[in-house]
Amino acid sequence: MEKSLYQKLKLGIFVITGTIFFILGVYFIGDKQNMFGNSYHIYATFNNTNGLKPGNNVRYSGINVGTVKEIVMVSDTLIVVKISIEKDITKHIKTDAKCAITSDGLVGSMIINILPGYQSQNSITQGDTIRSSSRIRTDEMLQTLSVTNENAALLTGELLAITKEISAGKGIIGNMLKDSTMSKDLKEIITHLKNTSAASTTTIIQLNKILSSLDQKDNIVGILRDTATASKVKNIIVNVEKSSRDLDVVIKHFDETILNANQTITNVKEGKGALNYLSNDPRLVRKIDQTMSHLDSTVLHIDNAGIKLNENLEALKNTWLLRGYFKKLEKEKNESE
Amino acid sequence: MNDIQNSTNKIVVIKDLVKSYGEHKVLNGFNMELFEGETVVIMGKSGSGKSVMIKCLIGLESHDSGTITIMNKNLDKMDADTLNDIRTEVGFLFQGSALYDSMSVRENLEFPLRRHIGKFGKIGDATPLVMEALESVGLPQTIDLMPEELSGGMKRRIALARTLILKPKIILYDEPTTGLDPITSKEIVLLMKSIQEKYKTSSIVITHDVDCARFIADRMILLIDGINYIMGTYLELSQSEDPKVKAFFKQ
């Protein structure tokens, strides 16, 4: 039962050394637990670790998946961070994943955040190096922000001026803004007028040509004796009739247009709304006046042409050569009536 | 007395007992025999190894060599259970009473019965035994007191009652009168004598109190230098011419 001193001494030494080895063993196992193969080591390079320390957490999609094991400064701008990651997780992390150093909350320590990659099909494995995206530091962010702010201030200033002018009714936009339908109508009217005047001018020119050709020839009788000429003349007359009919239409159109124009002009003269400006624009007014005078003179010409045509027709009737024809024509007319 | 001495029934035999602490040999070949019904007083100076001897006898201390035989059983080759069986036959009155401070007198007296429930029935039935033991030391009224409420002499008597409760064949007294005033010492010695007669026990008494020794000793052994230096009745020893024995009695 009773143990000798030597036995006690031996057991004592054994117990103490055993305890020391146990604690050391546990310590080193705790330190190098990755040797037991439940995690992989991967690497990431940074040029600024923002106060990252060994033992800090590593997160992937918000899950703690590992810890920072070692931070080695390779060169003056390159720091290699050794990360241990649980083996089970590594199959979800693709080789094109990126990592960034961020802060874990307000007073928290720094963490490495692995952002998932989407292109690669291959998972990371032992010893891989993953890309790092350098974290934008707060002061840099603030600098960029201040430049943006200055630009924004300038922009808003100019915008303010523009809006002021617009609201004051200056410029086309202002006008458009104030009465867009009116100005559109005006534009339409003006183009309409232009087209109409151009068309009537060509008609009048043609008429003048015909008439002048009729007036000019002294030996017209000789020509008319020819039946071909007679049929030609007949054609001409038919044409003239047609033309006069057309002219009627044109003139009716003109009447409408003039009515419209008059309406517009009265509106303008009364100075309603935005047309204040339009009426005050001398060029436009002048243009309208010109158009009007043009119209007047055109109408005058047409009147003249009509009179002359009637005169010509009377003269033709009285000509002996064509008397029979006209009588026949009258007869047919009477018969049909 | 003669019939006791002539009896061949040696209840305790100690032969060549050697016990040393470190290099200091406390016992160096001690021999003694105890006959049934006899009271042997072992005397010696303080530190002469009396207490060590008696503790070796009951197995509280292990001895280096020699043999101890109690009731024809060798203590050396004994397993714990047999040793405990022997111990129920051997009462031991300790020097300082050794009452359990945390227990009442009743619990103190019941404590030795714990191991021997089969022998005495259930613990709950122990009250008559406790009362009997207490009455034999003359203190039945203290049954529900705590040891701290008792005087030194009463404690010694309760301790004696506790030794008696198992009705041992042998009682070992370790300095039964130490630390007590002469009158109480006298009472204790008288009590020892009466118990001796009542229960017919054999006793080994260790003391350096000569008066006590003279009163109860059938035989005396003087323990000097680790051996049983001289043995005899009180009269024989007190008249011895041996200088060491003389020196002892002069004290």
Add this chain to the structure above:
Amino acid sequence: MKPNNILIAPIRSFFVETGELAYFAGRFFREIFRRPFEFKELLKQCYNMGNRSMLLVGVTGFIIGLVFTLQSRPKMIELGAVAWLPSMVSISIIREIGPIITALICAGRIGSGIGAELGAMRVTEQIDAMEVSGTNPFKFLVVTRILATTLMIPLLVIMSDAVALFGSFLIENIKGDVSFTLYFDEVFRALKYSDLVPSTIKTFFFGFAIGLVGCYKGYYCKHGTVGVGLTANAAVVEASMVVFIIDFAAVLITDIFYSI
């Protein structure tokens, strides 16, 4: 074998004592499975230790929780993290402060008590008396006491943790305005099984160590009444040391299982 060198002697005695302690522990494990079992005495010891230490441990735990919160609160406000206070306090108390403070208090209270009691029983020969009267004192005195500390100290630690959290809540409630439900909701949200289980397991070892050292010291007490005082003293010092070593080892082991 005699110590002959002033340097070697203490080292040698240190190793010898450790060896004795190891044998003592071995004997405990041998005896624990041997009949008879001292259930009554075990219950008595459990009651004694739990009951005697409850007030002291409770008051200490309460004050620890109170002071800890009071001290950390201004700093947390400075960091703007006063809402984290319940979780921080609870984790510190459950994981380390509660167990270690309670264990040290119990090393002082129970360890010294056991050391002194057994020491006194040894020097007044009560242990010898037990042995003589056929009762195995090791089983009756030592096994019951070590078992009692092993079982009671975890309970005391849990109580101390609870009282400390309550003290912490009280300060939070007085200084701020946190309701009882909110505070303890925060506390339980912060706590995980990995906080609670290892720290509870280690308290069993604390209890075992306190009981073992106290009993060993008392059981082999020497040098009379002066020795009893020395024994009680040594029991406290050595029990505290062993508690610290166990705590250190426990933290390292916990680290292996619960890190990452």
